[in-house]
Amino acid sequence: xxxxxxxxxxxxxxxxxxxxxxxxxxxxxxxxxxxxxxxxxxxxxxxxxxxxxxxxxxxxxxxxxxxxxxxxxxxxxxxxxxxxxxxxxxxxxxxxxxxxxxxxxxxxxxxxxxxxxxxxxxxxxxxxxxxxxxxxxxxxxxxxxxxxxxxxxxxxxxxxxxxxxxxxxxxxxxxxxxxxxxxxxxxxxxxxxxxxxxxxxxxxxxxxxxxxxxxxxxxxxxxxxxxxxxxxxxxxxxxxxxxxxxxxxxxxxxxxxxxxxxxxxxxxxxxxxxxxxxxxxxxxxxxxxxxxxxxxxxxxxxxxxxxxxxxxxxxxxxxxxxxxxxxxxxxxxxxxxxxxxxxxx
Amino acid sequence: xxxxxxxxxxxxxxxxxxxxxxxxxxxxxxxxxxxxxxxxxxxxxxxxxxxxxxxxxxxxxxxxxxxxxxxxxxxxxxxxxxxxxxxxxxxxxxxxxxxxxxxxxxxxxxxxxxxxxxxxxxxxxxxxxxxxxxxxxxxxxxxxxxxxxxxxxxxxxxxxxxxxxxxxxxxxxxxxxxxxxxxxxxxxxxxxxxxxxxxxxxxxxxxxxxxxxxxxxxxxxxxxxxxxxxxxxxxxxxxxxxxxxxxxxxxxxxxxxxxxxxxxxxxxxxxxxxxxxxxxxxxxxxxxxxxxxxxxxxxxxxxxxxxxxxxxxxxxxxxxxxxxxxxxxxxxxxxxxxxxxxxxxxxxxxxxxxx
Numbered sequence: 088x089x090x091x092x093x094x095x096x097x098x099x100x101x102x103x104x105x106x107x108x109x110x111x112x113x114x115x116x117x118x119x120x121x122x123x124x125x126x127x128x129x130x131x132x133x134x135x136x137x138x139x140x141x142x143x144x145x146x147x148x149x150x151x152x153x154x155x156x157x158x159x160x161x162x163x164x165x166x167x168x169x170x171x172x173x174x175x176x177x178x179x180x181x182x183x184x185x186x187x188x189x190x191x192x193x194x195x196x197x198x199x200x201x202x203x204x205x206x207x208x209x210x211x212x213x214x215x216x217x218x219x220x221x222x223x224x225x226x227x228x229x230x231x232x233x234x235x236x237x238x239x240x241x242x243x244x245x246x247x248x249x250x251x252x253x254x255x256x257x258x259x260x261x262x263x264x265x266x267x268x269x270x271x272x273x274x275x276x277x278x279x280x281x282x283x284x285x286x287x288x289x290x291x292x293x294x295x296x297x298x299x300x301x302x303x304x305x306x307x308x309x310x311x312x313x314x315x316x317x318x319x320x321x322x323x324x325x326x327x328x329x330x331x332x333x334x335x336x337x338x339x340x341x342x343x344x345x346x347x348x349x350x351x352x353x354x355x356x357x358x359x360x361x362x363x364x365x366x367x368x369x370x371x372x373x374x375x376x377x378x379x380x381x382x383x384x385x386x387x388x389x390x391x392x393x394x395x396x397x398x399x400x401x402x403x404x405x406x407x408x409x410x411x412x413x414x415x416x417x418x419x420x421x422x423x424x425x426x427x428x429x430x431x432x
Numbered sequence: 433x434x435x436x437x438x439x440x441x442x443x444x445x446x447x448x449x450x451x452x453x454x455x456x457x458x459x460x461x462x463x464x465x466x467x468x469x470x471x472x473x474x475x476x477x478x479x480x481x482x483x484x485x486x487x488x489x490x491x492x493x494x495x496x497x498x499x500x501x502x503x504x505x506x507x508x509x510x511x512x513x514x515x516x517x518x519x520x521x522x523x524x525x526x527x528x529x530x531x532x533x534x535x536x537x538x539x540x541x542x543x544x545x546x547x548x549x550x551x552x553x554x555x556x557x558x559x560x561x562x563x564x565x566x567x568x569x570x571x572x573x574x575x576x577x578x579x580x581x582x583x584x585x586x587x588x589x590x591x592x593x594x595x596x597x598x599x600x601x602x603x604x605x606x607x608x609x610x611x612x613x614x615x616x617x618x619x620x621x622x623x624x625x626x627x628x629x630x631x632x633x634x635x636x637x638x639x640x641x642x643x644x645x646x647x648x649x650x651x652x653x654x655x656x657x658x659x660x661x662x663x664x665x666x667x668x669x670x671x672x673x674x675x676x677x678x679x680x681x682x683x684x685x686x687x688x689x690x691x692x693x694x695x696x697x698x699x700x701x702x703x704x705x706x707x708x709x710x711x712x713x714x715x716x717x718x719x720x721x722x723x724x725x726x727x728x729x730x731x732x733x734x735x736x737x738x739x740x741x742x743x744x745x746x747x748x749x750x751x752x753x754x755x756x757x758x759x760x761x762x763x764x765x766x767x768x769x770x771x772x773x774x775x776x777x778x779x780x781x782x783x784x785x786x787x
Binding site for chain 2: 172178218221222223224225227228229231232233234235236238239240242243246352360363364367373374404405406407408409410411412413414416417420421424
């Protein structure tokens with residue numbers, strides 16, 4: 088980008104131009120940067136208005152309660168960067184957690200059951216991928232079918248909440264580990280679930296931003312045809328993004344069930360929309376070709392923090408929560424729109 | 433139709449080549465399954481007041497709201513867009529009408545006032561979608577997602593989180609009444625579908641919508657008023673969703689803020705896709721959307737009739753969608769075509785001509 092600026096601009100770097108030059112290459116990251124700014128702003132506002140936000144235990148709980156959403160959002164980032172969408176993740180969580188908990192209760196080895204929970208997600212992702220790549224079903228419809236299938240199968244298995252036995256290793260993944268013992272209850276607390284989420288984020292960051300597969304994901308989002316003409320492995324990569332998204336949904340089911348201790352067929356209704364919203368807030372374009380793993384993490388935390396603030400406020404009726412979510416989403420996409428319009432000029 | 437002039441055989445062949453043909457086959461199959469379970473399933477009796485009654489009539493009644501939103505969705509999808517907000521618009525319309533009728537006298541006048549309110553509110557929500565898509569230039573998916581999230585919250589705020597009930601005989605009649613022995617809702621929905629179908633196919637309107645869906649820039653260069661058309665389409669979709677909301681709430685005269693219209697946008701999208709309208713935009717088929725809506729209603733009723741828990745219905749929907757998508761996909765069609773070509777040479781030749 089900067090190489091395209093005219094020599095005269097190079098010769099006379101007046102204050103504004105120099106600033107513009109420094110900002111221009113980072114326009115891609117602006118929505119993500121805005122998400123970070125708004126996240127910090129929300130924390131500052133929360134601290135000023137309600138207090139007890141910038142505290143170890145509040146922030147630890149924010150991570151613990153949103154670990155599953157972070158995992159989902161990371162998975163969706165891959166899919167959305169290719170220009171696709173995955174509506175099935177919420178339903179995959181339902182089928183995977185209900186099936187997993189029922190198997191544990193039926194006497195299966197819990198670790199094997201957990202592995203199976205992830206593999207159920209993998210299977211759903213694979214079927215979506217096959218439908219999309221080899222039968223040219225639109226991603227929206229293919230993953231919608233998988234969403235219906237997952238939800239329906241989960242309802243067939245059970246419509247009652249299935250409890251995980253308290254001594255099960257699955258519960259241990261949701262156990263709170265005190266890292267730092269602060270005064271009163273102000274501790275830094277982590278769960279293995281948070282660590283899993285962190286590992287997922289790190290691995291996804293490496294894969295999407297540092298490997299050939301990651302480059303191909305972006306290339307497909309930019310233009311699938313061009314990517315194919317360049318000889319990039321389009322079919323393989325498109326299959327793998329849906330498999331990644333499905334598997335991560337299965338993993339999110341493990342993390343969420345471990346924290347909650349029970350599973351039900353109505354778990355995860357609408358979470359695909361939360362995850363899409365988190366991804367969009369984090370600066371990923373729904374048209375594909377642009378986005379960041381870390382942005383999606385921030386997006387998920389923005390949504391989580393918003394729930395904390397609404398609970399703390401107490402004056403906002405719970406019915407209005409979705410209105411606020413919608414409003415925040417709108418602000419972010421308008422911002423992206425403004426950035427894109429600027430770049431096109 | 434010119435197809436009729438060529439004789440019934442040709443007309444049938446034309447029907448088979450339509451994408452919604454498989455939808456009709458699926459409806460017939462489902463009815464057949466029901467018939468096997470209960471040989472009297474298709475029986476239609478005439479009730480004491482001269483109204484038709486029976487399972488098929490129930491299916492038509494259940495299909496009415498889906499037909500309405502599917503017709504609206506069809507036009508939106510033709511422009512290359514999508515409207516995720518219809519379910520939420522339905523619940524807002526239901527909430528507004530119930531809140532109004534709760535305190536209004538039980539007269540025909542209040543029914544019409546309620547309907548006017550519904551039109552105003554649903555048109556306003558549709559207009560927000562329209563502005564976001566056509567003026568601001570946001571993606572339809574995300575703009576309507578915003579309204580989808582906000583709309584359900586809005587309905588909850590309107591009713592204070594309660595499931596409001598009301599009494600109004602005329603309003604109730606819309607959903608439960610009969611004209612010519614058929615349910616009013618179905619006749620109204622059919623009227624809308626036929627009206628819209630004639631309007632867009634007998635004028636250039638349909639072509640213009642398809643042009644926008646194919647290539648927005650080319651359409652603009654060809655003189656299509658993209659902004660105004662998109663705006664109209666989203667408002668129209670909103671109003672139809674509002675009426676669907678009236679249908680859904682008037683039958684029980686209660687709005688359930690968390691369940692009315694819930695995920696019905698997905699049913700509408702499915703109906704449209706089953707009918708052969710591509711989500712990529714650029715082509716649409718109103719008849720197909722109506723067939724799709726009837727298929728979804730038939731499927732819902734069948735699953736319940738077979739004694740499967742209604743919460744498991746989505747799994748059957750998934751099977752039907754996957755089956756239809758596979759039948760419509762190029763890869764499977766090619767296999768069929770090759771098999772037919774291997775059987776006899778002549779029909780294969782015709783396929784090539786048709787293609």
